[in-house]
Each structure stands twice: as structure tokens, then as C-alpha cells.
Amino acid sequence: MSTPAGRQQSSTATYSQAIRNLEHARTRMSTIQQQVQEAKTTLQAHYQGPDGQAYSQVMDTWLGEVDRIKSTCEAMENQLGNSMRSSNAAQSHGLDAVVGQGRLSALGGSVAGGAYAAMNGN
Structure with missing residues (x-):
């Protein structure tokens, strides 16, 4: 099952924010480390x-x-x-698979579409 594009963008935004x-x-x-180093000096x-x-x-030790x-x-x-790149790639691959299956169905290329067409005499 593919994640909708909006969820992929949300996932990317979450990763990016983190x-x-x-x-x-x-x-x-x-910045604080530099301040401590200056104080130490x-x-x-x-x-x-x-x-x-001492x-x-x-x-x-702190530094x-x-x-x-x-x-x-x-x-x-x-x-x-x-992880973000892997997630995006997996989601894109899943979306491509669903879109590709949709194209096959529209062309009558699916088993269900072929069976339906045969029952209707098409």
C-alpha cells in the first residue's frame, strides 16, 4: 500500500525538522563550547x-x-x-507501482478487468 503524496511530504518535513x-x-x-574554552584560557x-x-x-573533560x-x-x-531518502524512495516506488497498476486496469490489462470484459461480451 502506498502512502499518498501529502503524507510523503509530511514525512519529509518531519525528518527535515528533526x-x-x-x-x-x-x-x-x-557556541557555548567556545565560551567555555575562552573562560578556561x-x-x-x-x-x-x-x-x-584541577x-x-x-x-x-566537559569540552x-x-x-x-x-x-x-x-x-x-x-x-x-x-532514513528520509530511503523512506521517500520506498514511497515513490510504491506510488509508481499503484499508478502503473491503474494504467493496466484502464487498458483492460488486469485479470479482473479482463474477466469483467469477457462476461459482458466485450
Whole structure:
């Protein structure tokens, strides 16, 4: 059974919105990550004792985790894009099959159409 074109557009819009949301989140994380990196650099210049080093290590850990999360977001974006393309291709193929069957029926090429024509003496 094929999905109507309107539902395919809705599905594409849903995938696209999810991808945009992930891209936006990744962009915001990059902005905040840059701010944290700047704060860390300032801290290192002015606070060099053991406490400053410990705090710097915590910030490094946080920055590394943000990199991991951003990579995960990017992987999710890619997977959603692949899923959207696969879904659209499957829906288009299904629609083409239904349209093609409709053409056969209109030409009397279906079994039911042929049987009906035979019963009516056509």
C-alpha cells in the first residue's frame, strides 16, 4: 500500500525538522563550547595553582564530552537523512507501482478487468 503524496511530504518535513533541530543544537553547543574554552584560557593565565589546574581538567573533560555529544548529533543527522531518502524512495516506488497498476486496469490489462470484459461480451 502506498502512502499518498501529502503524507510523503509530511514525512519529509518531519525528518527535515528533526535534522534542523539537531543542527541547531550542535551549533548552540559549539557556541557555548567556545565560551567555555575562552573562560578556561583566561583561567589558566590568571589562576595557575593546583586548584586552577584541577578546574582546567574539569573543563577539559566537559569540552571532550561536548565533542562526543556533537559527534552523536551529527551521526543522528546523517542517519535521519539516510532514513528520509530511503523512506521517500520506498514511497515513490510504491506510488509508481499503484499508478502503473491503474494504467493496466484502464487498458483492460488486469485479470479482473479482463474477466469483467469477457462476461459482458466485450
